Amino acid sequence: MEKAGNSHICASRLFAVAPMIDWTDRHCRFFHRQLTGGALLYTEMIVADAVIHGDRERLLGFDRSEHPVALQLGGSDPEKLAEAAEIGAGFGYDEINLNVGCPSDRVQSGTFGACLMKTPGVVAAGVAAMKARVSLPVTVKCRIGVDDQDTETALDALADAAWSAGADALWVHARKAWLQGLSPRENREIPPLDYNRVYRLKQANPDRFIGINGGIVSLDEAAAHLAHVDGVMLGRAAYQNPAILAGVDALLEGGERAPVDYALLIETMAAYAERHIASGGRLSHVTRHMIGLFHGFDGARRYRQILSSKATKPGAGAEVLREAFSAVDLGTRRDAA
Known part of the structure; x- marks a missing residue:
């Protein structure tokens, strides 16, 4: 399945399993890889400080069968993000992704995650610093906005900042995040989905890789989204019903779904x-x-x-x-x- 724009990175990003804290660890990814060879797999979000100062083998180690696999980082300090990205590259990851979507109290206290939707310049600085340090693709995963932001201007500002710094792809969770008043779980369910906002971003940026995430529960839905954007990302649906992943390769390659042994x-x-x-x-x-x-x-x-x-x-x-x-x-x- 061919997609327009940034073709050198599209093949491994047509379908991805979302980064999920406490879920997409190395054991989860090894298991998921047995069901699909074509999906891009993500680590949990790992804070840059933890990568720099923590137990790197425990945090970053993975089985080589997991490729293609991306490391998602959390942070806002460009130098720390760059150092963490370089460490991740040394471990053999295929991509570095910056989290600009997590609304938990922990990331808010560190002024990163979804908070960064308010400061596109900080995102740009982080992306640029990582691009200067590693040769891997550097990507961003964000929301369409936070709190009372106008999603038309907020998402455009974030996207323009990321691309001006050299980001190779943008994954958009098609919901706002509310930084106060909603738990992380509620932020995945209560703010309404607005897939059309992501479609409009793609229409305005035909040569940029834009993937969509949020509330997608089946491969039929994934295929429908691929008519509008470059990639589709499933999270909890893939985790809670992992057999769905056995149909991904057929979706990507256009063939018949092989039975699972x-x-x-x-x-x-x-x-x-x-x-x-x-x-x-x-x-x-x-x-x-x-x-x-x-x-x-x-x-x-x-x-x-x-x-x-x-x-x-x-x-x-x-x-x-x-x-x-x-x-x-x-x-x-x-x-x-």
Whole structure:
């Protein structure tokens, strides 16, 4: 599937799984990669200070099978963002993304995330500093505005600032963020979606890569958005019903969706979990991302119960995952389980 504008970066950005704090860690990304080879995967947002001063292997380490994978950074200090981006490049990430959309209290106290919608010049300075330090694509993920901003002028100002600094792509969550009065969860659900605002931004900037995010729950919806923008990003829908990702490659390549070899998938994840446990980890670090895998299949509820009750116990091994899988009837699929 070809898209106009910035063609050298489009191939790996037609479909992406959104960065989600506490969810898209390395184990989640390894699991998602077993379901799709073509989607661009993102880390959780990692604060630049943590990258610079923290346990880098724990924060940034990933399995090379995760490629293409992007590192999302949080911060507002250009020099710190540049240093963190350079560290991320050294770890082998394919892209550096700046978070200009998270509305949590933690990022507000650090005056970054969605707060940066109010200061496009700060975004430009951060992007420019990272572009000067790394040869990777540097991208921005933002909202259409915050609080009482006029989304027509606010989004244009942010986009123009990012592109003037050399940003390679802009991902837009098609909602405002309210910095006071709404929790991060409410900010993902209550502000109304305005996909047309993102479409208008693309129409005005045909040679720029613009991707859309927010409230997209199916690949049919994703395909519809791709008629208007360059890329589409799914978040919670892909996490809570990960089997949806098995259709991404067919969407991107225009072919038939291949059936999932669930037995092979479970064995691959069991082997991965065993390696993680051997290095000092716990089974639940891996399996917590797999809870929704069999949504719609007979036995899915029992599968979830086994993982939820047994995988969290000290000393739990990969046999728990195999036991949970044995409860699933792959020949019987229902609308709910």
